[in-house]
Amino acid sequence: MARDERKQFSAEIDVKNSGADVDGTADFFMKVQPASRDFLSSIRISPKYIVKLGYGYLLSPRLCLLIVSILAVSFSTSAESEKLKWQDLCPKFDLVNGLFFVGLLVVVMFVYLDFTPKPTYLLDFACYRPPDDLKVSKDEFIELARKSGNFSEASIEFQQRVLKSCGIGNESYMPRVVFRPDHNITLNDGREEAAMTMFGAINELLAATKIRPRDIGILVVNCGVLNTTPSLSSMVINHFKLKNDVQSFNLGGMGCAAGIVAIDVAKDLLKVYPGTYALVVSTEAVSFTWYKGNDRDKLISNCFLRMGAAAMLLSSSRYHRWRAKYELKHLLRTHQGMHDTSFKSMHIAEDAKGTQGVSINDNAVEALLSSVSWHLKFLTNKTRLFEHICIVATSKKVLDEIEMKLELTEDNTEAARKTLERFGNTSSSSIWYELAYLESSTNIKNGHRIWQISFGSGIKCNSLVWKALKNIGSTNQSPWEC
Structure with a gap:
């Protein structure tokens, strides 16, 4: 291959900083606009069909x-x-x-x-709790990491220090396969983990809502690192036997912020395909984020990320308002990828030995804090008040910085800290474990507003504001119930 061709297909991405403000920060909005269906190109036109279509409209x-x-x-x-x-x-x-x-x-x-604009209702949601035999305490984590033979003693000590101060407790869940000595993580390992978490959350959601899989017309699945062929969304379609005209989308490479992106996609699709249900599934494959090397910037994700998944059922039909838990009032998405420091702050890379891992540098915290501050200012001008806040549970350090930067109280960050302690960082699904915690521990009253905010590689920062449509308490499918 010629030199110019190699350069053209290089894996390195060079981002030019353009359009930044004087103070060096810049935000832009991303919005998925629903496209109208092109009936003329998607169906075979015949006089009989035209008569039938016109008859249907007239009646x-x-x-x-x-x-x-x-x-x-x-x-x-x-x-x-x-x-x-x-x-x-x-x-x-x-x-x-x-x-x-x-x-x-x-x-x-x-x-x-x-x-009038169609509303978006959250009928219900469910978060998956893995079996107890996948619980890994901090001491057991270090013991298994040492026995795996993948890390130097310095790397073991570094992970031990991070675990001690990261805010994660002794009951979070991990796939044991990552600790197996001399085992190379396979695609099948990732598929099995994704199937366990996704199918588990969906099963609990369908049992709670009594919705039949064939009634689902829209499916949006997001997972940051694991992207397979067939896709994860196809795995869901095959397992639950969804109908053959389901509108299916699979989001990848968007990190912890992808869960809200998936909600945004489903919201817009419900405008184009009204009268159906939208299923959104958020997960992460910990086995595919696991790093078996000694670069410290890549070892951090080992200490934080844990197994988990959440499934949400949405509708835009006003007939479903009586059974819905929440109504979506505001959705805000910003992206700072135009800045090199933000763009390169979180990324998957290989070390000198070719071992792949998720690299997180010191610029990540600073980049996300500027985004969070802007979101809070913008949304409080819209809503004036949040009764509850769900901040993506990344780490204790990040939550401490956000609490100080935004002048929040301990009550405001309680859901995030409790979720981090019990389940660890479950990536894009963590804000739903937090909402489940609020339902179990706090009486959410009719009219209360809940702010969910997440951020991910890019740096992306996304927010949802839900309004409770009734008094909401603990449910049988809550991951917090014993």
Whole structure:
């Protein structure tokens, strides 16, 4: 291959800093706009199909209701203008005015429902709790890491110091295969881990909502490191036998912030495909983030990341409001990838021996703090108040910095700290373990607002604001229930 061709296909990415503000910071918004369906290119047009399609539109219940209402208003107006004596037929009721107001009310309701933005409801969610035999205490972590023979004594001591101060307790979960001596992590190891966590969360969600898999019309799956062929979303479709026209999307390489990106994608798709359910699944394959080398910047993720997954069921139908837990009020996404320092602060790289790992440098904390501050300022101007906050559970150091930077209280960060201690950093699903914690430990009242915020490689910073539609307490599928 020629030199120019090698340069063209180089794995190195050179990002030019452009468009930055005077103070060196810059944010931009990313929004997925729903595309209209192109029926002419996706179906075979025939006279029979056109007749059938037109027949379906003409007999649409909403269209018929609108036509009947307009006719009622027109008839009552004509009757009034011709001064008909309706009181002779119905002496106790003013039938003309009744028809007019009923018809007008239906027309107003039709216009309101068709032209106001469709809401996004979170019907329910579930977080997977792995079996107890996958629990790994901090002491056992160090013992297994030493027995694996993959680390120098200096690296073992470094991981021991990190574990001591990172905020993770002794009950988080890890795949034992990563500690097996002389074992190279295989694609099958990652698939088995992803299947365990994803299918477990989805099973609990379907059991709680009583939704049949064939009723799901949209599927969005996100996982940062593990990307297979067929995709993880295809694994879900095959296992649960989803219908063949399900709108399926698989997000990868977006880190801990991808869970909110997946919600954003599902929200926009629900506008294009109304009247269906959207299933969002967030997970991470710890076995594929595991680093078996001695570079300290890559050993950090070993100490933090743990097994977990969350599944969420969304709908845009107003008929589902009565059964939904929350309504999505605000969604904000920012990206600082235009800056080299942010772009390179978290990335997968190989060490001198060719061993792959997730590298995290010192610029990551500073980059995410600037994003979090901007999100808080923007969203408080919109909502004025959050009763509950779910900050992605990365590490104790990051949570301490955010609490100090944003002048938060211990109550504000309680859900994140408890989740970090019990489950560790479960990546994009951690904000859902936190919401489950709030439901179990705090009575979420009707009207309360919950702020979920996550950040990931890029640096990306994403926020959700949910409004509780009823009083919400602990549920049977909560990972916090014994």
